[in-house]
Amino acid sequence: MKKIFLLLTALAALFSFSCSKKNDVVKMGTNAAFPPFEWIEGSEVVGFDIVVSNLIARDYGKQLKVVDMNFDGLIAALQSGSIDFIAAGMTATDERRKNVDFSQAYYSTNQVIIVRK
8 A cells, every 4th residue: 555655646746747737638658458557448448557547637637548559659658748657567677767757666576487396
């Protein structure tokens, strides 16, 4: 729960700088192929990132528009202003940090290779 609060706080701060006061819509870029964070169900993108992003948008009186795109195009879309923020299970690497700012991490995981004994 603490990590979710940190995410909400960090994204709220980002929204205050990136969202125009004249615009009632905030655009979240994602790649809907990473359950449980985002996936397509019927014709809708759903998942953890969508729920959290909707809560933040609501707190700012904005409507969330989810923009599903190729993962490799997310940072370019953010830089061009096509989207306002990214929520897509993106790891904060040194290379990516050269181009964008990241919020506080809201999920940690370890990846391993599993082999037979």
